[in-house]
Every structure is written in structure tokens, then in C-alpha cells.
Amino acid sequence: MEMWFSDEHTDNVKLSIRVEQQLFSAQSEFQRIDVLESKEFGRILVADGDLMLTEKDEFIYHEMITHVPMAVHPHVEKVLVIGGGDGGIVRELVKYDALEKIDVVEADPLLIEVCRKFFPQMACSMNDPRVSIFNEDGLRFVRSKSDVYDLIIIDSPNPFGPGEGLFTKEFYGNCYNALHSDGVMINQHESPFYKEEAFQCQRMHKRIIESFPISKIYQAHIPSYPSGHWLFGFASKQYHPLNDLDGVTWTLKGIPTRYYLPRLHQGMFALPAYVEELVKDVE
Amino acid sequence: MEMWFSDEHTDNVKLSIRVEQQLFSAQSEFQRIDVLESKEFGRILVADGDLMLTEKDEFIYHEMITHVPMAVHPHVEKVLVIGGGDGGIVRELVKYDALEKIDVVEADPLLIEVCRKFFPQMACSMNDPRVSIFNEDGLRFVRSKSDVYDLIIIDSPNPFGPGEGLFTKEFYGNCYNALHSDGVMINQHESPFYKEEAFQCQRMHKRIIESFPISKIYQAHIPSYPSGHWLFGFASKQYHPLNDLDGVTWTLKGIPTRYYLPRLHQGMFALPAYVEELVKDVE
Numbered sequence: 084m085e086m087w088f089s090d091e092h093t094d095n096v097k098l099s100i101r102v103e104q105q106l107f108s109a110q111s112e113f114q115r116i117d118v119l120e121s122k123e124f125g126r127i128l129v130a131d132g133d134l135m136l137t138e139k140d141e142f143i144y145h146e147m148i149t150h151v152p153m154a155v156h157p158h159v160e161k162v163l164v165i166g167g168g169d170g171g172i173v174r175e176l177v178k179y180d181a182l183e184k185i186d187v188v189e190a191d192p193l194l195i196e197v198c199r200k201f202f203p204q205m206a207c208s209m210n211d212p213r214v215s216i217f218n219e220d221g222l223r224f225v226r227s228k229s230d231v232y233d234l235i236i237i238d239s240p241n242p243f244g245p246g247e248g249l250f251t252k253e254f255y256g257n258c259y260n261a262l263h264s265d266g267v268m269i270n271q272h273e274s275p276f277y278k279e280e281a282f283q284c285q286r287m288h289k290r291i292i293e294s295f296p297i298s299k300i301y302q303a304h305i306p307s308y309p310s311g312h313w314l315f316g317f318a319s320k321q322y323h324p325l326n327d328l329d330g331v332t333w334t335l336k337g338i339p340t341r342y343y344l345p346r347l348h349q350g351m352f353a354l355p356a357y358v359e360e361l362v363k364d365v366e
Numbered sequence: 367m368e369m370w371f372s373d374e375h376t377d378n379v380k381l382s383i384r385v386e387q388q389l390f391s392a393q394s395e396f397q398r399i400d401v402l403e404s405k406e407f408g409r410i411l412v413a414d415g416d417l418m419l420t421e422k423d424e425f426i427y428h429e430m431i432t433h434v435p436m437a438v439h440p441h442v443e444k445v446l447v448i449g450g451g452d453g454g455i456v457r458e459l460v461k462y463d464a465l466e467k468i469d470v471v472e473a474d475p476l477l478i479e480v481c482r483k484f485f486p487q488m489a490c491s492m493n494d495p496r497v498s499i500f501n502e503d504g505l506r507f508v509r510s511k512s513d514v515y516d517l518i519i520i521d522s523p524n525p526f527g528p529g530e531g532l533f534t535k536e537f538y539g540n541c542y543n544a545l546h547s548d549g550v551m552i553n554q555h556e557s558p559f560y561k562e563e564a565f566q567c568q569r570m571h572k573r574i575i576e577s578f579p580i581s582k583i584y585q586a587h588i589p590s591y592p593s594g595h596w597l598f599g600f601a602s603k604q605y606h607p608l609n610d611l612d613g614v615t616w617t618l619k620g621i622p623t624r625y626y627l628p629r630l631h632q633g634m635f636a637l638p639a640y641v642e643e644l645v646k647d648v649e
Contacts, residue, residue: 095384095406099372123378123560140559143638276423276589277406304587304595304638306559311594312587342638350633355426355587355625 088119088127090134092309093277098134100124106201111193118201124307126201128169130194130240136169137307141205143342144271145171147303148315150343151351152234152267153179154333155322159233160184163261165221165249166238168194170206177208178338186232188217188224222248228261235262237270250287255294255318265321272300275358276310284314289365291318299324300362301351303342314358325352371402371410373417375592376560381417383407389484394476401484407590409484411452413477413523419452420590424488426625427554428454430586431598433626434634435517435550436462437616438605442516443467446544448504448532449521451477453489460491461621469515471500471507505531511544518545520553533570538577538601548604555583558641559593567597572648574601582607583645584634586625597641608635 086102100121107118117129125138136144149172153159160183164172168189176185187209189195195216198206209216217224225235235258239249248254258268270291273284292298295318305313317324330345354362369385383404390401400412408421419427432455436442443466447455451472459468470492472478478499481489492499500507508518518541522532531537541551553574556567575581578601588596600607613628637645 089382093406095404097382099380099382101378121378123376276587302587304559304585304593306593306595310587310589312589341640344636344639344642347636347638350636353627353630353633355630356627357624359627 088121088129088134090307090309091132093279096277096309098307098309100127102127107197109193109197111191113191114194116193116197118197128198128202133240134307135240136171138202138204140305140307141169141171143303143305144308144313145175145205146340146343147301147351148172148236148238148269148271149175150333150338150340151301151315151317151324151348152236152269154330154345154348155324155327156233156265156267157327157329157332161232161234162186163188163225163228163232163235164238165225165235166240167236169198169202170195170209172236172238173211173214174205174208177211177213179336182213185211185214186217187214188219188221190218190220192218222254222257225254225257225261230260230263232262233266235266235268237268239271250283250290252290252293255291259294259320262320266319267322268295268316268318270316270318272314272316274308274310274312275314275361276312280309281361285361285365288316288362291316292366295319297321297323299352300354300358302354302358303351325349371404371412371417373590373592374415376562379560379592381590381592383410385410390480392476392480394474396474397477399476399480401480411481411485416523417590418523419454421485421487423588423590424452424454426586426588427591427596428458428488429623429626430584430634431455431519431521431552431554432458433616433621433623434584434598434600434607434631435519435552437613437628437631438600438607438610439516439548439550440610440612440615444515444517445469446471446508446511446515446518447521448508448518449523450519452481452485453478453492455519455521456494456497457488457491460494460496462619465496468494468497469500470497471502471504473501473503475501505537505540508537508540508544511540513543513546515545516549518549518551520551522554533566533573535573535576538574542577542603545603549602550605551578551599551601553599553601555597555599557591557593557595558597558644559595563592564644568644568648571599571645574599575649578602580604580606582635583637583641585637585641586634608632
């Protein structure tokens with residue numbers, strides 16, 4: 084039998100991956116969740132038909148969204164992860180001994196359960212004593228916080244459908260308030276290549292620069308994501324992502340990584356000319 | 367009617383692009399050549415069923431394979447392009463007034479003809495008076511040259527099938543001899559992500575470091591290529607790709623680009639940890 088899963092990148096482009104077996108499928112209160120087994124990408128997590136992550140390349144996304152701010156902010160103790168029920172960001176965060184508190188706000192408890200069962204190498208740190216999981220709405224959760232966190236990581240799906248509220252100006256403003264006076268906010272920032280995503284990326288950037296004095300974009304190669312060219316946003320009240328990078332201190336911590344390196348850090352913020360232009364239009 | 371073109375990235379992964387129309391199809395002495403019209407990527411050039419380039423993102427490949435050495439080597443006058451019958455590299459090269467001679471060795475005259483007709487924005491500079499086109503075998507052509515060129519750009523297809531000879535140690539050695547004592551050789555270097563290509567990439571790097579004293583790898587985001595993470599090789603007798611970069615002089619030339627920028631240059635040579643390891647294994 085031949086079975087293929089297709090992830091639609093646009094109406095006219097799709098990435099198809101041969102599937103060995105469908106391991107899980109269920110509808111939660113929030114979304115349909117599927118887990119597929121594939122030869123090329125290992126296990127694949129699918130939400131409402133969209134590829135969320137794969138066993139083979141999830142390390143790139145999770146390392147890049149976590150270690151970039153951790154190598155810049157000199158004393159992160161309290162972190163809020165919005166979304167992130169898969170545990171990938173938590174796995175990277177617990178590598179830092181100095182971290183005291185990791186709050187994970189994941190609305191969908193089924194997602195957490197599925198990842199614990201089918202992606203143990205990713206969800207392995209969700210039981211760390213520093214981790215508290217809140218099955219709540221991220222928007223509402225962050226609205227009630229003020230001056231609590233050093234770092235907020237927004238591990239949102241795309242800005243269509245249920246995740247939409249995580250891409251509004253109001254939400255970014257609430258994140259600003261939830262952060263200490265030297266806090267940093269990181270979010271996934273879509274891809275600059277296909278028209279619709281590039282537009283979302285631009286709009287998101289506009290809203291973040293309206294809330295934060297420092298706002299820069301960086302990039303990574305994530306093969307399973309649309310176009311493979313993925314952006315992240317670094318928004319900050321005080322620390323500059325390049326000027327305040329302390330690669331030596333970070334290296335001395337001995338954090339094991341497969342993608343992130345401090346000497347990559349500068350380069351990731353150097354955007355291609357066409358991406359710079361996209362972003363400049365709203366600055 | 368629905369029509370999709372699928373580019374096989376591995377036996378288990380393919381990128382599919384919706385096709386509006388097949389504009390051309392013919393078998394040359396060397397390969398089957400197709401031109402497809404698509405909404406998302408514009409026109410697509412296909413050789414023996416493999417995606418060669420698309421109108422939408424060919425600028426990334428052609429800028430990155432051309433401007434990186436041109437911003438390092440201080441006085442390029444004579445260039446050899448092996449392959450490159452599509453004209454994309456030539457279009458970038460003719461932007462440099464100081465260039466005196468551009469030899470293009472493209473075995474397949476039909477490829478040149480097809481690109482002139484269907485990709486005029488790419489093949490537009492093939493009539494530049496500095497360009498000489500040789501419909502010859504690249505291997506044989508370069509074997510007969512000694513101390514002739516400042517820069518050789520190898521615009522080869524993948525290392526399987528007819529292009530195979532362009533990935534041998536003997537060939538790289540002949541390129542070395544064809545270059546002046548401060549010459550630079552650039553080649554497309556496959557992707558590090560999928561196993562088979564990563565292996566080719568490693569093998570290629572090993573062969574190049576056996577021929578050239580300086581050999582570094584750099585990367586770009588090319589969405590239509592397998593994994594979107596594409597590598598290039600910078601092999602050199604004298605100039606170092608980072609230490610000898612002269613971004614100011616390059617910028618003063620006023621070369622228009624949509625991807626390449628000197629401030630991107632450093633970053634492109636900063637490889638992710640897993641790619642560094644892949645490459646180090648053979649160094």
C-alpha cells in the first residue's frame with residue numbers, strides 16, 4: 084500500500100511525505116490531532132491537517148526559538164511558554180540550571196498527552212519540577228500577569244483559525260506588561276517566501292515594533308516547513324540580540340545543540356535583501 | 367483540469383507544484399527538457415524530470431553562486447562557467463564592468479535555446495560581447511586550460527547521471543590548474559539535510575579540500591530545492607572568503623541584488639552545528 088501525507092504550503096504547492104502508518108487520530112475540543120510514522124521524517128505531528136513538526140527536524144525550530152534569547156539575556160529565571168504543549172521548547176529550556184520557573188500555557192490537554200506518548204524524546208522534560216502546565220487560553224493567561232517573566236516564548240501555530248489572537252497588537256502589549264523591565268519576547272514569525280505568509284510576517288512585525296523598543300528578525304533552515312526558510316522575532320525592552328550576545332558565557336554552560344551555535348547567531352540576523360525590504364516597509 | 371508537477375526530493379518526499387500549462391517538451395542528445403508554467407513559481411525548467419530552476423527563486427541561486435566570490439576576489443577579469451546554459455550566472459556576471467571575458471561551457475545547445483526563448487529575463491545577457499559559448503564537454507574543456515581564469519563557477523546538476531564527471535577529484539584538480547595563482551572556484555554543493563545528498567556533499571567537500579588550500583562551505587535558502595537548505599563550495603588558492611571580503615568596494619559598484627548583501631556574507635558561512643559536523647568528518 085502507498086500512503087502519502089501532503090502539507091499544503093499554498094493552494095498551489097504541497098510537500099508530500101510517504102507515510103508508513105497512521106499511529107493516532109482524534110478530535111479534541113480544539114483541533115484534530117494526527118500522528119503519522121514516516122521513513123524520511125520519523126514521526127509527524129499534524130493538527131487540523133497541517134504539519135506541526137517532525138521527529139527529524141523539530142530540533143532546529145526548538146533550538147532556535149530557545150537558545151537565541153538564552154545566549155543574550157544574562158539572567159533568565161522565569162519563563163513563560165505560550166503554546167508549546169509538545170514539550171520541545173521545555174526540553175531545551177531545562178538544559179539551563181539557572182532557570183527557576185517554566186510556565187507552559189497550552190490550551191489543549193490532548194496535545195500534551197499525545198506528545199508524551201508518541202514523541203517521548205521531545206516531551207521528556209515536561210515532568211521537570213520547574214515546569215507548571217496551565218491548560219488555559221494563552222491570551223487570557225498573559226493578560227493577568229504583570230512584571231513576572233524574564234522571557235516569553237510564543238510557540239503559536241499560524242495566524243489563521245484558533246491561534247489568531249496570538250498575533251494581535253493587544254496580545255503583544257500584554258506580553259510586554261508581563262515581562263520584567265529587561266524582558267525578551269520571542270515568537271515564530273512565519274516564512275517570507277510565499278505571498279500570504281510574507282504578508283502575515285510583515286503585519287506581525289509591524290505590531291511588535293509598535294509594542295517593543297527593540298525588534299529584530301532572525302532566520303533558520305527548517306526543511307519540513309513551507310519554503311524551508313523560517314523566521315523568528317526577537318522583541319526586547321533592553322537587550323539587543325547582537326550587541327548583548329555573550330557567546331563565551333553561553334559556550335561555557337556546555338549546552339548540547341545540533342543546530343544553534345553562538346557563531347551562527349550573528350549570521351541568523353543577517354537577512355537576504357528581499358526579506359529586509361519586506362520588513363523595512365513597515366518599520 | 368488539475369495538473370501537478372512533482373519533484374522527487376527522495377524516494378519518500380516530493381514537492382508538488384500546480385501547473386497551468388506545459389509550454390515545451392523535447393528530448394535533446396543529452397536530456398529531456400520541459401518548461402512548465404505555474405502560478406506559484408512562474409515558469410519552471412525541468413531536466414530529466416528534475417526541477418532545475420524556477421522563475422520565482424532562481425535569483426537566489428544565481429546571486430549566491432556569483433556575488434560571493436566577486437566580493438572577495440579583488441580583480442576578476444576572466445571567468446569560466448561550466449554548465450550555466452540557462453544564462454542566470456552570466457546575467458549576474460555582466461553587472462561587473464571590469465570583467466573582460468566570460469566563457470560558458472554548456473554541452474547541450476538545446477538548453478541554451480530553450481532558456482533564451484522561455485526565460486528571457488534570465489538568458490538576457492548571453493549575447494553580451496564578453497560572452498563566448500562553447501557547446502563542449504566541461505571536463506574536456508577544462509583539462510586543456512592552464513593558468514587562464516580568475517574564477518571558475520561550476521553550475522552542475524546533481525552528481526548522478528551525466529553530470530557525474532563534474533564531481534570527481536580529477537576534475538577539481540583540472541580546475542585548479544586552469545586558474546591563475548590567486549584563482550577561486552565555486553560550485554553548487556547539494557543539501558546537507560537528506561541522507562543521500564548529505565553524503566554527496568561530504569564526498570564533494572573531501573575531494574575539493576584535497577585540491578585547494580582554502581575550502582569553505584556557505585549556504586542559502588532556496589525554497590524550490592530539496593529541503594530548501596542549499597550549500598555552495600568556495601575553493602581558493604589564496605583569498606579567504608571572509609578575511610578577504612571587501613564589502614565596501616563591492617557596495618560602491620552599485621550592483622543590484624535581491625538576495626546577496628555583503629552584510630549577509632559572513633552569516634552565510636556560519637553553518638549549523640549538524641552541517642559543521644558533516645563537513646568536519648572529512649576535513
